Amino acid sequence: MTATRADRIGLLVLPGLAYLGLIYALPLFLLLLKSFRDATGAFSVAEFVQIFGDPLQRSIMARTLRVAFLVTLLALVIAWPTAIVMRRAKGGWLSLFLVAMILPMSLGVVVKAFAWSILFRTNGFINQAMMALGLTDAPVRLLFTETALVIGAANVFLPFMVLPIYAVLQQQDPNLPDAAATLGAGPYQRFFKVILPLALPGVVAGCAFVFSMAVSMYVIPSLIIGERQQTVAMQIARSFLFLRNEQLGSSLSTILLLIAVSVVLGSSWLAARLGARQ
C-alpha cells in the first residue's frame, strides 16, 4: 500500500526531470560530443591535447582556478562572521540581514559592476580612503586587475556562502559550546572541536556553490577586467562568438564542466561523510 503510494508520489519528479533533460542535459550532451570530434566528425582528443599544450590557454586556466579559489576564500572569510552574527540576531535584525543577503541577488550584475567601478577607479573611494589613511602615497591601480575581480566576484557570490553556513549554525544546539566550556574547553577548543566541525557541511556546501560559480563566471570578469585578462568562460564565449571555433569552445566547455562537476561531486561526498555521524 504505502509502497505504491510512494511510487506514485515519485512520479511527481517527472516534469522536472523532463524539463532539465530537454533544456539542460541534451544540449550539454551535444556539446560534450562535439568536443571529442575533429572537423570531419571522427572521434579525437586532439583539441584537448592542443589546449593543454598552449601556454596561453594554460595560463588562462591557471588564472581561472586561482581567481575562483581566491573568491571562495574571500567569500568564506567574510561569510563566517556574518553568519555568526545572523545566528545571534533575532526578529527585526535577522530579517534585515536576510533581506541584505537576498536583495542584492535581484540587482543585476551589470548594475553592481558599474557601482564597483566607481569604488575601484584611480580617483575612486577606495584609493581616496587609502591615501587619507596614509596606506599609499599615489593612487593604486585597482580597476582591470585581478584583485578587483576577486573582490567584486566575492561580493556577488557572498549570499551563496552565507546562507548555507547560517543554515547549519542555526540548527546547532546553542548549549553545545556551553557544554564544551563546562568540560574544560577554552574558546579555541570550542571553536575547533565543536562549532567548526558541526558547521563544516554548510561551509563545504557554500564553498562548492561559490567555487563552481566563480570558476565559470563570465559577466563579472568581462565587466571588471575586460578582455585584458581572460578567464576560461570568456575564452569559451570568444571562441564561439568571435573566432567561430566551435571545436575550441566545446572542448573548453568540457574542461570547465569537468571542474564544476568534480567540485560538486567532491563536496557532496565530503558533506555526506561529515554529516554521516550526525
Added chain:
Amino acid sequence: MLNRPAHEQRAASPAMTDERYLDVVAVRKSFKGVTVMDGMNFRVARGELVSLLGPSGCGKTTLLRIVAGLMQADDGSVILAGRNISSLPPHKRNISVVFQNYALFPHLSVAENVAFGLRARGMSKADAVQPVREALALVRMQDFADRSIGGLSGGQQQRIAVARALVVRPDLLLLDEPFSALDRKLRETMQVELKSLLRDRGITGIFVTHDQEEAMGVSDRIAVMNAGRIEQFADPSTLYASPATPFVMDFVGLSTRLSGRVTGQEGARVVVETALGTLRAPGGLATGTPVLIGVRPELIRLEGGAGMNRVDLVLEDVAILGSKTMLQGRPDGGDRLLCELAGIRNGKARGDAISFHWAVEDTLIYDASAEVTT
C-alpha cells in the same frame, strides 16, 4: 547579607569550607532591566545533593548558569571550596553540567563524547581510554562506546551525559532538569541511580527540577525558589511538615487552604474564625490578623474527638487511586478541601454530607497580612 566580622569572612578552617563548600553570596541578575534575581544567597555543604525546586521562570537555570560561569552575575560572588570563582571563565571552574537536552556532541561517538572533557584538559587519547571505559561502565553503557549519538534513546543519552560530566572528576555537578524528557518509570530508575552514583563518589551536586516528588526523592536538602528568591531551604521532611510560607506549602505536596481572621488566643493556640467555623492552630498572632490556614490531606480524618478541628461539608468528588482514596469537598463559595485516606474506601459518594477532622498541631497557619502574593 549580614555583615560578618572580617576574620570570619576569610573562612580559613576546613570545617568551614566544608559547610560552605559552595557559597553564592548576594547575587543579582537582571535581563534588560527586568530583575530576575535580587540578592540571592545560597549555600551547599561538601558532598551534599541539593535540589532547586520552583515553578517555571523562577530563575533556577539562571542560578545554575551563574554558578557554572556560563552567565555573568551583575553583582555578588560565587565561592567554591573557599575560592572566589566569580571572575573565572567556565572552562577553568571544574564544574560539570548535565543539560536538560543533554547537549551531547552529535559529531562524536559515545566514547569521544565522554572523553571530551579529558581531552580538553590535555590528556592523550591513549590515557583517556581507561577512565572513559570506567565512566561508561558506571552508567552501564560500556557496550555503546563506538555508537553514534543519533541512534541513542533518551535514557541512554541521559546516561552518557552523566558519564561525560563525571569522568572529569568535577568539584561540583550541576544538573538542569536532567530527567524531564524521560518517561515516569525510567525517571524513577535514573533518580535512584544518580543518587547512589553521587553519594558513592562524594560528589557535591545541585539538581534543578520543578517536580516536587523528584526533589524529595533525590536530595538531602531542597531549596524552594520563587521569583528569584529562596523561600525555604530545608530537608524534605521539614519542608513538608512545616513549610515556611504558603507558597512552599502549596508547591511541596497537596494541601487544603482556608482563609480567616484571628479572633483570640488560648494559651499557645490561636483561634481563627473562617467561613466554615472556628478553627484552632498552634502559635500566637494578634487578634484581627488575616490568616491563611493549611492542612495536609493525609492528616485529615473522617471521624475525630473533642479538641480537634472540624469542618462540615458536602463531598464534591471521590477519586479512588488504588493505594489511596482522595475525597474532595467544596463548601459554599469556599476553597477546595482535600482529604486523603489510605487504601480503597468505598461507600462514599458525591453529595454525601461529611465532616473533616484534624489535630490542632497539624494545622499550618500563616500571617496573610504580610503576604503580598499568594
